[in-house]
Amino acid sequence: MAGTSLLTLLDDIATLLDDISVMGKVAAKKTAGVLGDDLSLNAQQVSGVKANRELPVVWGVAKxxxxNKxxxxxLALVISAWAPWAITPLLMVGGAYLxxxxxxxxxxxxxKDKAEQSPEAREQRIKKLSQQNAAEFEKKKVKGAIRTDFILSAEIVAITLGIVSEAxxxxxxxxxxxxxxxxTVGVYGIVACIVKIDDLGLWLQQKTSAxxxxxxGALLALAPWLMKILTVVGTLAMFLVGGGIIAHGVPVIHHFIEHLTADFSGLIASLLSxxxxLVLGLIVGSIVLLVVNLIARMRGQSV
Incomplete structure (x- = not known):
């Protein structure tokens, strides 16, 4: 009897692990697109700090x-159990913030481009930065990256919860x-590697091998271009993720986009979507910024 109970328990555990493995793979596949946005956003969020502070900043954002998670x-489990209707509105608020x-x-x-039209202007601005300002800049970077991560993490958790809701x-x-x-480990591990590409290039240049x-030399040439690309991609990702969240939360917009891409398939349909x-994200972002500035003016604050 004891042997039978043990075998039954082991069989139940094996079934549980198998179910978890299958659903975990589905969840990983579904969140892959958001992970790409998360990676590019966080890589560009931690750019601009001193070279010797890059890894501490990445570690601060990772913590x-x-x-956040x-x-x-x-919180997602509680909301799913007691107020599942609130998940979509909360995500939409996060999307609007992005x-x-x-x-x-x-x-x-x-x-910034208009204010800094020459390299001399940029050099003067950098010289004026005191150690205290650099520390404040670093703190601001970390806080901003963590806020952005919160929204993206919420979407990843929501997508995963939707897959396992019946489990x-x-x-x-x-x-x-x-x-x-x-x-978290994957994204910030890759971000840490990206921001240290230039250091790796310098280390390789000191070797005797040609x-x-x-x-x-190639890595040193690539590093600044990669960070510029990630800055652009990261900003676009904010509009794509935010606009996508809002589009899925408003049935009329969601159906309009579906109708727009109905006659196409594959890559073209994905690009149109x-x-x-992106356009929706730009529109929502401009409206929210206008409202925020209007409220700030009404309260007598500078914008």
Whole structure:
């Protein structure tokens, strides 16, 4: 009898692990698109800090990301159990914030380009930065990246929860926790590698091998271009993710985009859908920024 009970228990455990494995793979596949956005956003969020502070900044954001998911996973389970109707509106608020942040970045970038038209102007601005200002800049970067991570983490958790919503509670907890840990370690591990590409290039250039020196030179040439590309891609990702969340939350818009892409398939349909999300993200971002500035003016604050 004891042997039979043990075999039954082992069989139940094996079945549970198999279910978790299958649902985990589905969840990982469904969240892959958001992970790409998460990666590009966070890589460009931590750019601009001093070389010797890049890894501490990445580590600071990674710790904040773990805390975000530590809050979001149990919160998502509670909301799913007691108020599932609230998930979509909350996600839409987060999506609108991403669009707003993206639009603000675009305006800031345009204003910055006008204010700094020459290398001399940039050098003077850098010289004026004191150590205290550099520390404040770093803190601001970390806080901004953690806020952005919160929205993206919420979408990843929501997507995963949608896949495992019909599963037993234990399966939901294990899969949500597993995806949260995997995403955080994976994204910030890659971000750490990206921001240290130039250091790797310098290290390789000091080697005696011609191949190593050539590779190092190529990495040094690639590093600034890669960060510029990630800055652009990261900003676009804010509009794409935010616009996509809002489009899925408003049936009329969602059906319009579906109708728009109905006559196409594959890559063209995907491009049209992403373009629609991008345009929607830009529109929402401009509206939210206008409202925020209007409220600030009414309260007598500078904008």
């Amino acid at each position: 904040g990301s773990f805390l 530590l809050i979001l996973v149990p 669009c707003y942040e993206g639009f603000e970045k675009v305006l800031h970038s345009l204003h 037993p509670l234990m399966n939901q907890v294990v899969i949500l926790a597993g995806i949260a840990i995997l995403v 191949v190593a020196r050539g590779t190092g 992403n373009l629609a999300n």
